[in-house]
Structure formats: C-alpha cells, structure tokens
Amino acid sequence: MIRFEKVTRRLGGRLVLDAVDFEIEKGETFVIVGSSGAGKSVTLKHMVRLLTPDAGRVWVGDDAVSEARGAELERIRSRFGVLFQGAALLQWLNVGDNVALPLREHTDLGEEEIDRLVEERLRLVNLEDVAAKFPADLSGGMRKRVGLARAIVMKPEIILYDEPTSGLDPVTSRTIDHLIDNLRRELGVTSVVVTHDLHSALAIGTRIAMLHEGKIIEVSTPEEFIRSKQEVVRGFLDAQYITQRGTWETA
Amino acid sequence: MGPPLGRPGETAIIHREPEYFEPPINFFAHIGRRILLTLRNAGRSLVMLGEAFLCLRSAFTKRVRHEVLFQMFVTGIKSLGVITVVAMFTGMILALQTGLELRRFGQEVNIGTAVAVVMMREMGPFMTGLIIAASVGSAIAAQIGTMAVSEEIDALELMSINPVKFLVTPRLIALAVMMPILTVYTNILGIVGGAIVGATQLGVSLTAYFDNATRYAENKDLYVGLFKAVLFGIIITTVACHQGFSTSEGAVGVGRSTRKTVIISFLTILVVGYMVTRLFYS
Numbered sequence A: 001m002i003r004f005e006k007v008t009r010r011l012g013g014r015l016v017l018d019a020v021d022f023e024i025e026k027g028e029t030f031v032i033v034g035s036s037g038a039g040k041s042v043t044l045k046h047m048v049r050l051l052t053p054d055a056g057r058v059w060v061g062d063d064a065v066s067e068a069r070g071a072e073l074e075r076i077r078s079r080f081g082v083l084f085q086g087a088a089l090l091q092w093l094n095v096g097d098n099v100a101l102p103l104r105e106h107t108d109l110g111e112e113e114i115d116r117l118v119e120e121r122l123r124l125v126n127l128e129d130v131a132a133k134f135p136a137d138l139s140g141g142m143r144k145r146v147g148l149a150r151a152i153v154m155k156p157e158i159i160l161y162d163e164p165t166s167g168l169d170p171v172t173s174r175t176i177d178h179l180i181d182n183l184r185r186e187l188g189v190t191s192v193v194v195t196h197d198l199h200s201a202l203a204i205g206t207r208i209a210m211l212h213e214g215k216i217i218e219v220s221t222p223e224e225f226i227r228s229k230q231e232v233v234r235g236f237l238d239a240q241y242i243t244q245r246g247t248w249e250t251a
Numbered sequence B: 001m002g003p004p005l006g007r008p009g010e011t012a013i014i015h016r017e018p019e020y021f022e023p024p025i026n027f028f029a030h031i032g033r034r035i036l037l038t039l040r041n042a043g044r045s046l047v048m049l050g051e052a053f054l055c056l057r058s059a060f061t062k063r064v065r066h067e068v069l070f071q072m073f074v075t076g077i078k079s080l081g082v083i084t085v086v087a088m089f090t091g092m093i094l095a096l097q098t099g100l101e102l103r104r105f106g107q108e109v110n111i112g113t114a115v116a117v118v119m120m121r122e123m124g125p126f127m128t129g130l131i132i133a134a135s136v137g138s139a140i141a142a143q144i145g146t147m148a149v150s151e152e153i154d155a156l157e158l159m160s161i162n163p164v165k166f167l168v169t170p171r172l173i174a175l176a177v178m179m180p181i182l183t184v185y186t187n188i189l190g191i192v193g194g195a196i197v198g199a200t201q202l203g204v205s206l207t208a209y210f211d212n213a214t215r216y217a218e219n220k221d222l223y224v225g226l227f228k229a230v231l232f233g234i235i236i237t238t239v240a241c242h243q244g245f246s247t248s249e250g251a252v253g254v255g256r257s258t259r260k261t262v263i264i265s266f267l268t269i270l271v272v273g274y275m276v277t278r279l280f281y282s
Helices: A040-047 A070-077 A095-106 A111-124 A140-152 A170-187 A198-204 A231-239 B027-058 B062-103 B108-149 B152-158 B163-202 B206-216 B219-245 B250-281
Strands: A002-011 A014-024 A029-033 A055-060 A080-083 A158-162 A190-195 A207-212 A215-220
Touching: A002 A040, A014 A040, A014 A055, A014 A215, A029 A040, A029 A170, A029 A198, A040 A055, A040 A158, A040 A190, A080 A140, A080 B152, A095 A111, A095 A140, A111 A140, A140 A170, A158 A170, A170 A190, A170 A198, A190 A198, A207 A231, A215 A231, B027 B163, B027 B219, B062 B108, B062 B163, B108 B152, B108 B163, B108 B206, B108 B219, B108 B250, B152 B163, B163 B206, B163 B219, B219 B250
Parallel strands: A029 A190, A029 A207, A080 A158, A158 A190
Antiparallel strands: A002 A014, A002 A055, A207 A215
8 A cells, every 4th residue: 555665865964764665555554663763754754745755766556656746646645644743733723623624625514514523533532522622721642632533534544643652651652552443443544653662563553664774674563573583673672671471472 | 965955846845854964165165055045045935925826816715814814913903012112213213313404404394204205215114014024024933933843834734735825825915915004004103203303302383394294295105115015014924934934943943933034024125125215216
C-alpha cells in the first residue's frame, strides 16, 4: 500500500534517510521505532509529501506521491488522516469546530449532520461533552484524542500517527494504544505509527521497523523483534527494560 | 553547497526545515548570498500575494466573512487607542514646528494648509502604516509562525485546506479595507491636533486654521494618501504572512519572524511611500 524505494533525504546538511526501502501492506499497523532524531517523523512526512526525497520514490498504491502535485496530490492526501505529535489543533477553534473543519471545507453536509458526525467521532475516541471546549482547556491525552477524531472524520484509508504516546502518562498511553488498535479493527484502516515507545510498538504493531542512522535495520513482527540479534535493536529493547524473557515472549 | 534557493516540489511559500548553508568562502560570497536570498524571499512573498488575490473569488463564504470581520475588528478597534494618541501628537508637532518657522515671516496662519497637506499626503498613511505594522503585522507573524512550528499549517495542508486562502486572504481583505479608514481617522485627528496648537500656542483662530486647511488642500492629496494606505495594508499582510509561514526553530523562530516583519514592513513602507509620492507629484 505504501512503498519506499531507495528514499534519501538530507536535512540541515545531515543525511537523515539513506536509501530507505520498505513496504507497508494494506490493513496492517506498521510501527517505525528509533531513537530521537533517527528520522522517524521525516519518514512519515514523506508519505504525504510534506517533505520530498532528494532521491528515490514514495508510492501510495499506484501513485508516486513524491512526484505528485496539485489536484493529484490532494487526491492522494485525501486517503490519509494524520495525528500530529502535538495534535496540531487550531487554537482559536473549539473542539467541535476543529473536528468539523474538514467536513465544512469539503462537503455540503448541513450543520445538523456535521454535528452528528463530530459527536460520533468524538465518542469513538472516548470523548464526550468536550465539543464546546478549546484545545488550551484540554489535557495532552485529550488533545491527542481530539486530533485523532479530526484525523478520522473524513474516513481515511490510512492513518499516520506521529509519536501518539509521547508526553503522556503510561495509563493514557495505553488508552491511545487501544484506540489505535480499535480503529484498525473497526474501520479497517492501514496504520503507520512512529514512536520511540517500544511497549506501545509491541502492543499495537503487526510489524515493527527499526530506523537507525538513516537506514531500516530491522523489519519484523513483534515476536521476532524482541528476539532480534541486532546489537542496536537489543540496546533499544534493554533501554526500555524489555527482555526476551518478559511478558512479550509469552504473548 | 546546500539548497540555496529552495527545493523544487515543496510548497514555495512554506519552509519546513531550518535552511542550511555552507559557510561563505569570502565576504563577497556572503553579500551575494544575502542579495539572492532577499530576492528569493521577495519573489516568494509576491507569489503568495498573487495566490491570495486568486483566492478572493472564493473568499466570500460564511467562514471567511466571519474571519474578515474579526480581523477588521482586531486591526481597527484594537489599534484605535494608540492611533489616536500618535495622530494627535503628530498633528500638534507638525503645527508647532511649521508654525514657529512661519511666524518669523508672519505667515503662521498658513499652518492649516501645511498640516492638512502633510497629514493627507504623507504622515497619515505613513504613521498609520507604522502603527499597524508594529501591532497587527507582528501579531499576524507571531500567530502564523506559531502555527507553522506547531504543525498546524501542515495539518491544514493535509486536510486539503489551502493555508493562503484560509489565513492570508481574510487578513489581506481586512487590512486593505481598514488601512484607508484608519488613515482618514489619523488625518482628522492630526488636523484637529494642529488646530489646538494653532489656537493655543500660535494665536491662529480655529476659523482661520480650517479655512486655510480646506482652501489649499486638494482632493488629490486625500486620494493619493488613501491609495498609499491600501498599498501599505497589502504590504504589511504580505510581509507578516510570509514571515509567519517561513518560521522554523520553535519559539526563537517566532520571535525572529516577528522582528523581521516589523523591520521589513517599515523599510518597504518607506520606499513604496516615496515611490508613490514621486509618481503622483513629480
């Protein structure tokens, strides 16, 4: 569904992606892990052409998104919903208006129908009675859930999650994990999650890719991932106190 | 060499990364690069302005109308206090300085003409432009800059909402409409300020002052002043929005964009003001 072909990108003089190759299948939850600054978010941004590669191509289905422009790019982007790291809610709009924004801009639906859809999407992310509140009045976890409600309001085929659990307490993080998993199962969407939270990655991922020094050094299922022999992967697992003898092995 | 003039394919007006350049090999290379970057930014600003004008056709939706009215309120009503003080004192200073000189020739009665003409042709639009650039322009740059660094602009693009239509066009309409209105207000207060100084310090009666002011000031003075005001409104919006979109590197970047907005707006207003005066009066 999404394919990276030898994608290379420099940022600020530094090689962030070095001929990266991988493919994401339809309906899976593909998690990209790596340390801070490894290029995870840069990878995500290439999928919707917020960044373009210096070399290589990014495909979404049969469309080369890395070369798309204008109406074609809009059509490709309409297949995506994106949850940004900080939720990226418009601060001067209340929660209801934030979620309703794509509907108001791109559909001819009446206000009653829009209100109904907004309420339904907010309920799907376990939020009720917040439509009148402003983003500044919400906690970090609630803001992310509102961002998620906005990302799914146009029923996208693919949802991109940029660090969905960063800055959240463990309980809220697991709530977000459940939401991501539920959305995949209920809406049948393809999910791409960028995170450095391995607990989250192992819980929701169907496959996990490790990005290190601009290269994908491992792509495997969670079960294979925790048994990886790669030194970098082992170091990453150990740093988060995940061992081969832990809960994940039996899971 | 780094990417000297932007990356092909990525949106021309919106930068998503700090720009990286190798250190210049010598002083002339540094100057050359500065000139090229200034020209590039001016070009990008004009492209954005052109796009904002193209979006005018579809700008009269309920949301845009609401946003335009809000921006007009911010520009007009919230700037009224500072404009009142600056306009009054500008007129008073003009009247006092010209009146003291003219008194040496027994011509102080002509301060009405001097104040009215200078206010309408130059000082009205110029002072209003400076105040709006410093207050509204900087606020626009800070708001859009904050949106840029917190990925809100990216979010708009991914929702297929054109950031120029969504953010620039309403502000462009609001400033292009409010600037001439505020300039008329500045002109009136400046002339009234001059009349107060004339009556209290220079012994020029209010009747003589206003008779003099209306007799020699021409309609052309007013129209040229208002034309300048519209141009200044467009300049402030363009500079502020472009700087906002170009913001990177978090809070430091927002501060830098705000400062650059005020400086570039001031300089552009000065240069364009001079060129318009030359065009109509030389």
